[in-house]
Amino acid sequence: MTGAAATVPIGNPAQVMVFGATRRLGDTEAMTSVDLSAQGGLITVLGPNGAGKSTLLRCLATVWLPDSGSVLIDGLDPRHESDRTEIRRRVGYLPQNSGLAESATVFDVVDYLAVMKSVGRGSTHPERWRRLEVMELLGLVGLADRATDKVGSLSGGMRQRVALAQALLGQPSLLLLDEPCSGLDPEERSRLRSILGERRRRATIIQSTHLTEQAAFGDRILVMASGMIRFDGSPARLAGLADGKAWSQPNQPAADATRTYWMTTDGHYRCLGSPPPGAKTVEPTVEDGYLLLLNP
Amino acid sequence: MSGDLRPPPPPGGSVGPPGPPPGVDPYRIERNWMAISAELFAPQPSRVERWLRRLSVPPSVTRLMVATPALRRAWFLALALVVFIGLAAADRSQTREDLLTLLVLAPLVPVLGVSMAYGTGSDPAHEISLATPLSGFRLVMIRSATVVACSVVVLAAASLLTGAVSTMTFGWLLPSLGLTAGSLALMTFTTPRRAGAIAAIGWVAAVIVARNTSGDPLAAFTATGQVAMALATGIGLVTAYQRRDRFDLLAEST
Numbered sequence: 001m002t003g004a005a006a007t008v009p010i011g012n013p014a015q016v017m018v019f020g021a022t023r024r025l026g027d028t029e030a031m032t033s034v035d036l037s038a039q040g041g042l043i044t045v046l047g048p049n050g051a052g053k054s055t056l057l058r059c060l061a062t063v064w065l066p067d068s069g070s071v072l073i074d075g076l077d078p079r080h081e082s083d084r085t086e087i088r089r090r091v092g093y094l095p096q097n098s099g100l101a102e103s104a105t106v107f108d109v110v111d112y113l114a115v116m117k118s119v120g121r122g123s124t125h126p127e128r129w130r131r132l133e134v135m136e137l138l139g140l141v142g143l144a145d146r147a148t149d150k151v152g153s154l155s156g157g158m159r160q161r162v163a164l165a166q167a168l169l170g171q172p173s174l175l176l177l178d179e180p181c182s183g184l185d186p187e188e189r190s191r192l193r194s195i196l197g198e199r200r201r202r203a204t205i206i207q208s209t210h211l212t213e214q215a216a217f218g219d220r221i222l223v224m225a226s227g228m229i230r231f232d233g234s235p236a237r238l239a240g241l242a243d244g245k246a247w248s249q250p251n252q253p254a255a256d257a258t259r260t261y262w263m264t265t266d267g268h269y270r271c272l273g274s275p276p277p278g279a280k281t282v283e284p285t286v287e288d289g290y291l292l293l294l295n296p
Numbered sequence: 297m298s299g300d301l302r303p304p305p306p307p308g309g310s311v312g313p314p315g316p317p318p319g320v321d322p323y324r325i326e327r328n329w330m331a332i333s334a335e336l337f338a339p340q341p342s343r344v345e346r347w348l349r350r351l352s353v354p355p356s357v358t359r360l361m362v363a364t365p366a367l368r369r370a371w372f373l374a375l376a377l378v379v380f381i382g383l384a385a386a387d388r389s390q391t392r393e394d395l396l397t398l399l400v401l402a403p404l405v406p407v408l409g410v411s412m413a414y415g416t417g418s419d420p421a422h423e424i425s426l427a428t429p430l431s432g433f434r435l436v437m438i439r440s441a442t443v444v445a446c447s448v449v450v451l452a453a454a455s456l457l458t459g460a461v462s463t464m465t466f467g468w469l470l471p472s473l474g475l476t477a478g479s480l481a482l483m484t485f486t487t488p489r490r491a492g493a494i495a496a497i498g499w500v501a502a503v504i505v506a507r508n509t510s511g512d513p514l515a516a517f518t519a520t521g522q523v524a525m526a527l528a529t530g531i532g533l534v535t536a537y538q539r540r541d542r543f544d545l546l547a548e549s550t
Binding site for chain 2: 058061062063064065081084085086088089091093094095097098099100101105107108109111112113115116117118126127128131132134135136139144147148163166176
């Protein structure tokens with residue numbers, strides 16, 4: 001398929017289609033026969049380390065190609081050079097290691113990427129529009145007043161916000177965020193959710209995270225383990241997997257019927273598994289469903 | 297969290313800005329304010345960047361040249377090496393053979409620069425830059441051209457410092473281009489640093505073989521050697537272009 005076959009114009013959420021995508025890293029299959037179809041909304045990829053989350057995001061960002069199977073973004077195939085370039089015009093990507101140059105200013109690192117993304121291209125004053133968008137995005141992530149500061153002087157959370165501003169450049173219709181909450185404090189996470197909540201109307205957003213609370217905020221959750229998708233559904237459905245299987249008790253539970261448990265702040269034990277007779281079941285959370293899914 | 301970009305308060309402070317008159321789009325006013333603020337508060341291009349623009353280099357290219365941290369580091373390393381070579385050679389170059397050190401080492405400077413100007417190991421923004429529409433081949437060519445141009449200017453000055461005025465003094469020029477093009481071609485097969493190392497080792501080996509074969513220490517820099525390096529430049533660039541897809545994808549080891 002080539003660029004001419006693209007049917008979804010820029011401006012709408014990107015259409016993502018993945019068919020049996022497999023990617024090997026050395027002798028290991030980092031991603032195995034992944035199928036995915038999405039357009040619009042906020043999708044969270046949840047899973048333990050080494051589950052294949054970053055591999056999936058890298059394949060969607062077209063920086064890696066699958067060894068077998070295919071990835072299509074808006075009908076464009078990244079294996080073809082012209083399609084890949086067109087896809088990259090539509091993608092905003094925040095990699096796990098965003099790699100900001102310590103000695104550069106906040107403005108410069110975002111502007112540098114804006115040049116690469118051809119922001120402002122086609123306007124009468126491309127440079128002026130590019131600088132405007134950079135400053136707008138720095139304002140959006142709350143860093144406009146740090147534009148002239150060196151990246152090296154920023155905290156981890158601020159750097160992550162700079163990387164987010166980079167990802168948001170050029171109004172991407174596909175936003176790929178690998179661990180966007182890394183280093184963010186609760187207030188910053190709240191701002192991130194607000195930004196994503198606003199963008200999910202115009203873009204397909206796929207984020208990977210370890211944080212179940214971040215996943216609960218999204219429209220859809222993919223749980224990956226050992227390179228495969230083990231669950232694909234809404235946060236409520238994932239929580240529903242633990243329906244009637246989550247309970248609380250004051251004493252440490254016996255290991256036989258309890259798959260996992262932990263002590264909560266009130267001194268009780270929150271347990272997952274087959275509740276004993278008379279156990280007080282509690283409202284399941286996304287985390288409960290996730291833990292049960294990965295500990296069958 | 298702070299940092300909202302808002303218009304500055306009006307002079308006098310107490311009088312607020314008038315609301316938009318009827319029929320005027322407040323979004324447009326807000327955006328105009330934003331544009332003015334961006335012009336006022338965004339950092340201006342650096343002196344080097346402004347100087348490059350005066351040389352008619354397009355602003356989008358100057359940004360890529362100047363705002364590339366890996367390139368800055370590569371430049372510093374290349375320049376330090378060049379100064380060292382120039383000074384060492386200037387002390388002793390009384391005969392044709394005394395140029396050997398400069399001639400052998402000078403082509404390695406741009407190779408070192410290019411190998412440190414691209415790839416995951418050198419460029420912290422490598423992965424994110426791959427996901428942009430700018431082709432990796434174009435980016436690596438811009439960076440390579442910058443490193444080579446800078447190296448050539450300083451190496452030429454260092455060559456003149458040696459005081460030995462002969463065509464052989466600039467015998468490093470074509471080998472520099474040949475080795476750079478060769479390492480670019482090798483970068484499509486292996487990591488940039490490994491490519492640079494292979495090119496450098498290959499170059500030194502070629503000089504030694506040429507010397508041992510002909511008995512002339514500068515045999516690699518004679519007309520035959522120069523023609524060979526011109527050919528290497530062409531072959532290297534063609535290979536790099538034909539395999540340009542490799543510059544567009546992230547190395548597996550990342």
